Amino acid sequence: MKLELEISGGLAAPITSSRYTMDVSTLPQDVQKQVEELVKKILAAPRPTPSPKLRDAMSYQLTVTSNTQQESVTADDGALSQPMRELIKLIKTSGTRTRQGM
Amino acid sequence: MAHRCSVNCIIPPHILLKLLESKDRKLREIALNTLLASTQFRAKRDLLSLLPNPMGVGEKRRTIFDAKNVESDLPQGVRVRGEDDPPVGDTTVNEAFDGLGATYDFYKQLFSRNSIDGNGMRLDAIVHYGDAFNNAFWNGQVMVFGDGDQDLFTSFTKSLDVIAHELTHGVTENTAALDYHKQPGALNESMSDVFGSLVKQWSLKQDAESADWLIGPEVFTPGLEGDALRSMKAPGTAYDNEMIGKDPQPAHMENYQNLPDNRFGDNGGVHINSGIPNHAFYVAAMAMGGHAWDVPGHIWYETLTKNTGPTAQFQEFADATVGVAGRLYGPSSDEQVAVREAWREVGIQVRGVGSIRPERIRTTIAKEIKRAEAESLSDLRARIDSLAKTVEQLARKVA
Numbered sequence: 001m002k003l004e005l006e007i008s009g010g011l012a013a014p015i016t017s018s019r020y021t022m023d024v025s026t027l028p029q030d031v032q033k034q035v036e037e038l039v040k041k042i043l044a045a046p047r048p049t050p051s052p053k054l055r056d057a058m059s060y061q062l063t064v065t066s067n068t069q070q071e072s073v074t075a076d077d078g079a080l081s082q083p084m085r086e087l088i089k090l091i092k093t094s095g096t097r098t099r100q101g102m
Numbered sequence: 103m104a105h106r107c108s109v110n111c112i113i114p115p116h117i118l119l120k121l122l123e124s125k126d127r128k129l130r131e132i133a134l135n136t137l138l139a140s141t142q143f144r145a146k147r148d149l150l151s152l153l154p155n156p157m158g159v160g161e162k163r164r165t166i167f168d169a170k171n172v173e174s175d176l177p178q179g180v181r182v183r184g185e186d187d188p189p190v191g192d193t194t195v196n197e198a199f200d201g202l203g204a205t206y207d208f209y210k211q212l213f214s215r216n217s218i219d220g221n222g223m224r225l226d227a228i229v230h231y232g233d234a235f236n237n238a239f240w241n242g243q244v245m246v247f248g249d250g251d252q253d254l255f256t257s258f259t260k261s262l263d264v265i266a267h268e269l270t271h272g273v274t275e276n277t278a279a280l281d282y283h284k285q286p287g288a289l290n291e292s293m294s295d296v297f298g299s300l301v302k303q304w305s306l307k308q309d310a311e312s313a314d315w316l317i318g319p320e321v322f323t324p325g326l327e328g329d330a331l332r333s334m335k336a337p338g339t340a341y342d343n344e345m346i347g348k349d350p351q352p353a354h355m356e357n358y359q360n361l362p363d364n365r366f367g368d369n370g371g372v373h374i375n376s377g378i379p380n381h382a383f384y385v386a387a388m389a390m391g392g393h394a395w396d397v398p399g400h401i402w403y404e405t406l407t408k409n410t411g412p413t414a415q416f417q418e419f420a421d422a423t424v425g426v427a428g429r430l431y432g433p434s435s436d437e438q439v440a441v442r443e444a445w446r447e448v449g450i451q452v453r454g455v456g457s458i459r460p461e462r463i464r465t466t467i468a469k470e471i472k473r474a475e476a477e478s479l480s481d482l483r484a485r486i487d488s489l490a491k492t493v494e495q496l497a498r499k500v501a
Contacts, residue, residue: 006366010239013374014347014350055294057237085174102374
């Protein structure tokens with residue numbers, strides 16, 4: 001399973017926009033399990049509804065690619081589910097940043 | 103005293119709601135705080151929408167909440183400072199409190215605007231939001247400030263212009279309600295930068311010449327090369343380094359960036375193309391001199407609040423500012439000419455009333471009168487000739 005996290009928007013959008021990738025198979029067993037469980041929860045939950053009133057909020061698009069399918073979930077600042085927050089943190093610390101800025 | 107109970111005291115909600123109507127301001131505040139503290143945040147949002155201004159119109163009502171570096175559904179956090187509370191030990195809390203206060207005072211004293219909605223809306227801010235959170239945002243009700251990752255950014259409450267920027271998003275939402283996409287979105291961002299900078303200049307009593315015209319110069323860490331997030335004086339020059347790249351803001355329509363109108367394209371580059379109207383304001387303010395919040399600030403405020411709408415393009419907004427300048431300071435006044443020239447400098451030509459000088463109007467009117475007079479004389483001769491012929495014919499018949 002491969003994960004891609006695309007961060008966009010924000011007060012400093014041109015600076016903070018970024019992309020991270022993570023190959024789950026390369027992670028230690030316990031982290032792999034943790035990531036898989038988080039992904040399962042995120043994909044099973046209803047998709048977040050964007051708020052039209054948000055200004056300067058950052059958006060987080062998670063794309064999960066497995067052998068059989070590809071799914072994406074997008075959520076904004078102030079409306080991230082707990083599993084999404086945990087996974088974003090994990091990807092930022094254990095994944096690879098492939099782009100910084102727009 | 104009977105009403106000096108803590109927020110934890112057990113009072114039934116219906117009594118608390120009744121207490122909100124009390125004449126005793128302190129009692130109203132305690133009742134409100136108790137209700138808020140005992141209500142889940144989603145319910146709090148509903149409650150506040152039902153009671154848009156339970157503390158009374160015309161009062162500055164700031165409340166700072168501490169999210170304690172947790173990120174969850176908004177609004178959230180522990181109430182750490184209210185309007186009547188003294189400064190606390192946490193600098194971030196005090197910075198947010200003072201920044202909201204300065205912004206409230208700016209709008210109230212200069213434009214007689216009572217808070218975000220013009221009707222005394224509470225000013226709620228959440229600080230210490232998230233973990234190493236590199237952002238500040240407005241969610242339609244509250245302002246949210248992160249502490250920064252300390253690698254690129256420090257706390258976003260350090261910049262008064264950033265605080266005023268977020269609050270101004272609320273003002274825009276309650277007035278022109280500019281769409282957050284493409285040119286209207288860039289104008290929305292520009293309004294926040296313009297008034298964000300003006301709040302700072304007003305607070306420091308700076309004139310246009312001595313202002314730095316930077317947005318967020320304090321939020322970069324000392325180790326990060328760069329001046330600020332954006333420069334209104336010279337868009338595109340705020341930063342240029344290997345770590346974060348180069349400031350992409352254009353200062354002229356020639357360099358307008360057509361980006362995708364989606365999240366990844368910054369909704370059509372709302373934080374990028376805002377450089378163009380930002381620079382127009384800077385040029386106008388410099389041409390007029392003095393305090394930028396005076397004449398240019400009033401022209402922009404009048405345009406934002408009464409003379410533009412959700413779908414305004416740069417051209418329409420520019421036209422509106424020139425029209426407002428003409429109404430406020432007179433057609434072809436120095437102020438109107440300065441605004442029109444400022445837009446021209448960023449590649450937007452404003453035509454119509456703003457480009458006609460009085461001499462030209464007088465010449466045109468004189469020509470029109472002469473033409474009308476000539477036409478009248480000619481008509482009169484023709485009518486006399488026709489009448490004379492009729493009289494001649496009648497005379498012949500009588501004879």
